[in-house]
Amino acid sequence: MTEPLRVVAIGGGHGLSALLTGLKEYTHESLDRPLVHITAIVTVTDDGGSSGRLRREFDVLPPGDIRNCMVALSEDQALLSRLFQYRFNAGRGLKGHSFGNLFLTALTDITGDFPDAVRHSAEVLKIAGQIFPSTAANVSLEAVLEDGRLVRGETRISRSRRRIRRIVLKPSRARPMQEALDAIATADLISLGPGSLFTSVIPNLLVSGIPKAIRASRACKAYFVNLMTQPGETNNFTAPDHVRAIEEHAGGKMFDCVVVNTSRMPRPVLSSYEAQNACPISPDAPALEAMGLEVIRARLLQKGPQIRHNPAAIARVAVDLARQTRTRLSKTSAN
Numbered sequence: 001m002t003e004p005l006r007v008v009a010i011g012g013g014h015g016l017s018a019l020l021t022g023l024k025e026y027t028h029e030s031l032d033r034p035l036v037h038i039t040a041i042v043t044v045t046d047d048g049g050s051s052g053r054l055r056r057e058f059d060v061l062p063p064g065d066i067r068n069c070m071v072a073l074s075e076d077q078a079l080l081s082r083l084f085q086y087r088f089n090a091g092r093g094l095k096g097h098s099f100g101n102l103f104l105t106a107l108t109d110i111t112g113d114f115p116d117a118v119r120h121s122a123e124v125l126k127i128a129g130q131i132f133p134s135t136a137a138n139v140s141l142e143a144v145l146e147d148g149r150l151v152r153g154e155t156r157i158s159r160s161r162r163r164i165r166r167i168v169l170k171p172s173r174a175r176p177m178q179e180a181l182d183a184i185a186t187a188d189l190i191s192l193g194p195g196s197l198f199t200s201v202i203p204n205l206l207v208s209g210i211p212k213a214i215r216a217s218r219a220c221k222a223y224f225v226n227l228m229t230q231p232g233e234t235n236n237f238t239a240p241d242h243v244r245a246i247e248e249h250a251g252g253k254m255f256d257c258v259v260v261n262t263s264r265m266p267r268p269v270l271s272s273y274e275a276q277n278a279c280p281i282s283p284d285a286p287a288l289e290a291m292g293l294e295v296i297r298a299r300l301l302q303k304g305p306q307i308r309h310n311p312a313a314i315a316r317v318a319v320d321l322a323r324q325t326r327t328r329l330s331k332t333s334a335n
Contacts, residue, residue: 004037005322008187008219010134010204012043012065015194015226015309020072020129022315027128034323038129039183040069041210043203045141045169048155050087050097054105061114061133065200067100070118073127080125115177130183134204137174141203143167154199161232167198167249169206176207184210187219188329189322192254194224194309197242198233202249211250220325224259224314227300227307231277240287257294259317260285261309263301273307296321 005026009019026036044061046052051062067084074080084100107117115136122131143151145162157167184190195201205211214221223246225239234242239260247254260283273279285295298317302310 004035005189005319005326006037006039006183006187006219007318007322008039008041008183008190009318010041010190010192010201010210011195012046012200012203013195014068015196015200015224016040016042016065017068017072018194018309018311019191019224019314019318020069022311022313023318024073024128025312026315026319034319036319036322038073039180039187040073040129040131041134041180041183041204042066042069042131043200044133044135045139045154045199045203047140047153050101052155053097054101055138058105058109059138060105060108061136061138063101063104063114064098066118066131066133067098067104069131070100070121070125070127073122073129073131075126075128130179132177132180132183134180134210135174135176135207137171139169139171139174139203139207141167141199142170143198158196158199158233163235164198164233167202167206169203172206174207176209176213181209181213184213184217184219187217188325189318190214190217190219190221191318192221192223192246193242194226194314196230196233197226197237197245202246205246205250205254211252211254214250214254215252218325218329220257220321221255222257222259222296222318222321223255224309224317225261225283226281227261227265227309228273228278229281234281235277238282238284238287240284240291242281243288243291243293253292255293257296257321258283258288259296259298259300259314261300262297263299265301265307269305269307 042065046062051064055062071081086099088094108114141154143157144166300313302308
């Protein structure tokens with residue numbers, strides 16, 4: 001394969017950053033692994049913390065998830081992480097802000113455009129890949145809960161303890177960036193997740209044109225299932241429940257395969273999550289297969305005091321899927 005494999009990773013939060021961290025290792029020439037070109041398409045609905053304050057005060061898109069992706073793809077992740085994730089713990093107006101958020105906000109003011117600020121930042125910081133917000137529109141989230149109550153704003157939605165019936169973007173007709181659509185059209189793999197189902201993954205699919213572009217792409221479409229349920233958002237959800245919620249919001253079938261974890265959860269670590277009403281997500285492989293989905297099983301757990309995806313493990317699965325797609329497409333073209 002002379003051309004790099006093209007992976008488009010869609011999502012937000014820590015899950016997307018973990019996948020990008022692992023994929024970054026494939027962006028350098030190597031004899032024992034394929035070269036990968038990365039495009040991250042990132043949700044922009046955060047309204048809490050430093051991002052929320054900057055959004056309200058400067059009318060910019062929330063920079064937090066974009067900042068985390070930039071750190072994940074940076075050439076010197078250790079140094080940039082310390083700089084971009086640095087939070088001021090004092091100072092009137094500064095306390096609570098991260099340097100990376102302020103950097104992106106200042107560059108947006110200079111360039112007059114948030115996507116341009118992200119693009120220039122990527123060039124200055126030598127980011128290994130491309131990062132695009134899913135839309136340049138200033139959008140927010142609204143959720144309808146199982147009891148019919150309406151909750152506005154990502155922060156309030158994520159804190160809700162009622163099951164979510166449906167989530168919508170406001171305004172509803174937000175348009176995607178053309179660069180994101182172009183990346184989707186030429187991808188070998190389009191991945192969604194891991195990440196918060198209703199506040200990191202689904203919001204990207206509510207942007208007009210993105211679900212249609214994903215379906216039209218010849219890429220493999222894979223969903224990386226979260227390791228644990230999320231209190232409030234996904235209590236008692238199985239992997240098929242996640243897929244159904246995504247496809248209901250996206251207006252139809254989205255995936256070719258679903259990637260699930262087979263690593264055992266350490267009991268001491270698991271106990272702390274269970275105390276917060278979170279539990280491991282059941283893959284329910286027979287139900288997934290009955291939905292016409294291939295189930296990819298892999299050991300994906302990272303060792304440590306928290307239950308997190310191992311960046312190297314999920315990236316390995318993503319690259320294998322992209323390589324299989326490239327081989328299939330090459331054979332089809334040859335015939």
